[in-house]
Amino acid sequence: MAASVRYLLKPWTPSLCFVRWSRYNPYYLDPDPSKDAVPESELSPEQKELQELKTVRPIKAALSSDTSSPFNDPLMSKFINMMMEDGNKILARGIMTQTLETIKRRQVEKYHKSPAAKREEVECNPYAIFHQALENCKPIIGLASVQKGGKFYQVPVPLTDNRRRFLAMKWLITECRDNKHRRTHMYEKLSQELLAAFANEGNVVKRKQDLHKMAEANRAYAHYRWW
Amino acid sequence: MNLHKLASRLRPTVTQKFRHFHIQGSGQQLEAVVGETSSAEPSLLSVFRTSEQDPACHSERHTGQYYTIPPAHIQKLFPHGLPPRFQLQVKTFNEGCVMVRPPALELISYLKRVDYSKPPLRYILYGDTGSGKTLSLCHALHYCYTQGWLILHIPDAHLWVKNCKELLPSSSRPSRFDQPIQASQWLKNFKITNERFLSKIKTTQRYVWTKRESTEEGRPLGELVDQGVNRMKSSSDVVGAVLRELRLQAGGATDGEGAFKLAVAVDGVNALWGKTTLKKEDKTMCEPEELTLIHNLRKMMKNDWSGGAILTALSQTGSLFKPRSAYLPNELLGEEGFDNMEPFVPVSVPNYSEKEFESCYLYYLDRNWLQHPHSRSEEGKKELIFLSNKNPSILERLCAFL
Numbered sequence: 264m265a266a267s268v269r270y271l272l273k274p275w276t277p278s279l280c281f282v283r284w285s286r287y288n289p290y291y292l293d294p295d296p297s298k299d300a301v302p303e304s305e306l307s308p309e310q311k312e313l314q315e316l317k318t319v320r321p322i323k324a325a326l327s328s329d330t331s332s333p334f335n336d337p338l339m340s341k342f343i344n345m346m347m348e349d350g351n352k353i354l355a356r357g358i359m360t361q362t363l364e365t366i367k368r369r370q371v372e373k374y375h376k377s378p379a380a381k382r383e384e385v386e387c388n389p390y391a392i393f394h395q396a397l398e399n400c401k402p403i404i405g406l407a408s409v410q411k412g413g414k415f416y417q418v419p420v421p422l423t424d425n426r427r428r429f430l431a432m433k434w435l436i437t438e439c440r441d442n443k444h445r446r447t448h449m450y451e452k453l454s455q456e457l458l459a460a461f462a463n464e465g466n467v468v469k470r471k472q473d474l475h476k477m478a479e480a481n482r483a484y485a486h487y488r489w490w
Numbered sequence: 491m492n493l494h495k496l497a498s499r500l501r502p503t504v505t506q507k508f509r510h511f512h513i514q515g516s517g518q519q520l521e522a523v524v525g526e527t528s529s530a531e532p533s534l535l536s537v538f539r540t541s542e543q544d545p546a547c548h549s550e551r552h553t554g555q556y557y558t559i560p561p562a563h564i565q566k567l568f569p570h571g572l573p574p575r576f577q578l579q580v581k582t583f584n585e586g587c588v589m590v591r592p593p594a595l596e597l598i599s600y601l602k603r604v605d606y607s608k609p610p611l612r613y614i615l616y617g618d619t620g621s622g623k624t625l626s627l628c629h630a631l632h633y634c635y636t637q638g639w640l641i642l643h644i645p646d647a648h649l650w651v652k653n654c655k656e657l658l659p660s661s662s663r664p665s666r667f668d669q670p671i672q673a674s675q676w677l678k679n680f681k682i683t684n685e686r687f688l689s690k691i692k693t694t695q696r697y698v699w700t701k702r703e704s705t706e707e708g709r710p711l712g713e714l715v716d717q718g719v720n721r722m723k724s725s726s727d728v729v730g731a732v733l734r735e736l737r738l739q740a741g742g743a744t745d746g747e748g749a750f751k752l753a754v755a756v757d758g759v760n761a762l763w764g765k766t767t768l769k770k771e772d773k774t775m776c777e778p779e780e781l782t783l784i785h786n787l788r789k790m791m792k793n794d795w796s797g798g799a800i801l802t803a804l805s806q807t808g809s810l811f812k813p814r815s816a817y818l819p820n821e822l823l824g825e826e827g828f829d830n831m832e833p834f835v836p837v838s839v840p841n842y843s844e845k846e847f848e849s850c851y852l853y854y855l856d857r858n859w860l861q862h863p864h865s866r867s868e869e870g871k872k873e874l875i876f877l878s879n880k881n882p883s884i885l886e887r888l889c890a891f892l
Binding site for chain 2: 332333334360363364367369371372374375376378387388389390391
């Protein structure tokens with residue numbers, strides 16, 4: 264058993280290197296580039312086990328877009344990757360930073376123009392707005408197409424976390440690309456959508472709510488799901 | 491305890507505790523400390539701001555501090571002069587604050603001491619990209635405005651040598667080219683800045699624009715400017731006429747209504763002697779000499795008049811056919827430009843010093859601009875210093891999305 268695992272661990276480079284695929288043996292662990300080390304006493308038993316594992320097991324190579332700085336946000340990186348076209352990461356990252364800047368400018372302007380009593384309510388942090396807006400766009404339940412008796416039914420189905428996050432980001436990006444005026448910049452469109460989603464308004468939140476309503480309407484077919 | 495806080499406040503390096511105090515700024519503590527500072531420095535409300543609004547009174551002890559330009563002055567004096575990102579910042583923060591820095595102080599001190607009966611001195615602000623040349627120029631111009639000078643501000647000479655949609659052959663001279671849109675735009679802004687002088691200055695010569703239009707001798711300058719704004723075709727020649735009138739009358743008149751000092755401020759002065767990207771109708775390249783606006787501006791740069799000063803700043807950002815790393819006057823002006831501008835007073839504009847960076851950082855914190863929790867910590871500040879190398883424009887762009 265140990266011998267076979269060791270065989271799996273041998274550094275094997277394929278003769279043909281696929282550019283877009285980096286397929287690692289599942290034995291390899293994900294890298295954690297952050298600098299802060301949590302002291303021993305605060306870790307739960309599972310996390311202590313993970314720390315032990317890290318000293319023994321091999322770790323995958325870190326992506327070149329991840330930094331050890333606390334400014335690095337994994338959710339932000341995921342969104343930038345989804346927005347990227349033809350591998351143009353510089354453009355996608357530029358659009359994202361411009362979006363954050365636009366959101367912050369609008370909010371800080373509102374902050375400075377509002378009276379002292381209302382200033383507490385204005386949220387100026389673009390990262391907080393982005394995270395909250397994404398949360399507001401995530402659907403709780405989805406629909407799957409199941410075939411039964413020759414017909415296809417839309418069956419309400421629970422979604423994994425990854426799928427929900429993916430759907431929220433996808434809806435945001437397609438909404439901005441398709442349904443807005445073609446002469447506006449992407450960062451303007453994105454900032455408008457994000458601010459609207461933060462306030463639970465706008466087309467993306469509406470789409471999520473429509474999905475929920477469809478799932479509620481098709482409640483009767485829930486038993487068609489077998490997984 | 492209060493004395494300790496006062497002492498740490500007056501020192502330029504700011505401790506963590508002080509910054510914490512400054513951000514929270516609870517009412518009672520602030521009043522108590524203000525009571526004690528009233529004997530020491532009555533104008534210092536905090537380390538990075540000064541309440542001294544008059545540029546004439548700025549001195550070395552105000553270096554690194556921000557002073558506010560009143561909104562009325564911004565509207566009048568800078569309809570087109572401020573850099574676009576700074577204009578956005580003014581709109582966002584609801585106030586126009588400029589940092590007092592040594593190059594601007596140097597310029598203002600020269601302006602205070604010069605003898606204005608002699609020909610004007612040429613000052614060139616040079617420095618790395620984004621180090622603050624344009625804003626230093628604007629600071630000096632604000633000083634001139636508060637002293638009642640006539641401001642002739644060309645915000646970016648590069649805009650006159652590229653991207654011109656309409657290039658008409660000149661109506662007055664056969665080998666020259668006119669740029670009506672740029673000229674009339676500039677005349678409109680000139681009118682906003684110098685309203686009060688327009689009725690006082692009179693023309694000294696008769697100008698004929700077309701067969702039916704002419705401006706007589708002795709008419710107020712306002713009429714000349716209106717002629718240029720309304721009639722786009724002759725606006726470039728009007729600009730030339732206005733420059734000529736101002737040059738003749740700058741120091742000339744004796745004390746009385748007519749006396750005024752002229753401040754000629756050109757940003758991106760290296761455009762006047764560089765190359766253009768404009769093409770003539772036969773697809774050959776246009777020389778800067780063949781453009782009316784550039785030709786007249788070059789005449790202005792010569793020091794054959796008296797009663798004013800020529801403040802200029804170099805700029806690589808909008809320049810044509812110059813490498814990114816060029817920033818010295820020799821490299822950017824070229825041989826011809828350097829010979830024309832010589833002798834001049836060079837003023838170097840470096841990146842932020844430690845104290846200035848500290849001040850900028852505190853200003854952004856105060857205006858609620860740095861939102862990322864890590865950027866408000868010591869580690870984050872060190873990262874910002876590392877990433878921006880204390881270059882003002884790079885720091886501004888970094889803090890914009892953090």
